[in-house]
Amino acid sequence: MGPITVALDGGELQVEVGEELQVHLTGWARPVFEGRLSEDFQKELHETE
């Protein structure tokens, strides 16, 4: 079956379902931010169990 395009709030996703219910998903993803934790926050995390 398919491909079927599913319209979701965040965009579209293409779904294919084979005869044995093998499912393939086709879609996108993208980076929005690269960074490093601040030393203060990392220290806070380190002190967290």
Place this chain on the structure above:
Amino acid sequence: MNASTDIGPLPFEKWQALGNDYLIVERAQLPFELTPARIRKLCAPHFGVGADGVLLLAPSDDPHLVAQLRIYNPDGSEAELSGNGAREAVLYLHRRGWVEGDVFTIHTAAGAITPTILGPHSCRIDMGAASLTSPSFPSGRSTSRTWMGCWRSTCPRSGPRSKATSSSRSAPTSPGTPKPNPTASGHGSSSAGWGRRSPRAPAPPARP
């Protein structure tokens, strides 16, 4: 000198797919164990970085697999698999040079998945075979590998919102040609939940 300063500030990336945002971190760069409490702090929207979860990547013990992916929910629990999270992880791996080819396999808590990279921001993932059997639908058709926990589109402010059209040959909306629903609420606005389980195991929680 404690462990938090031995490695230096933790580098991370934040990715999103269909509005489902994850922090991506590599285990080799983690100066501490990723405990549930730490995940909750990382994902906290105002007190931390803010995300729908954390994707933790590590080399796989199996030489045939490129990496091991573990997916954590913002409450610190572990999810078996997330379609949005998996796309983010495999595109990250490809972009970061973990693999040169466009077809490879990674390990997840739900088993191995095989993505095909279609472009810098697009991929196709073989999620395995679905089973329509669930605790609430025990008579559903079952296959050997996968349990389809749920497919849902959620909008916290106004309820479910999704539309499926068949026989579409066009590629899904890409970052370069955004076509989001203008009423989308953003955080956790849409995702496809997925779970794989053994026949006797309880159903895993669906991803938001």
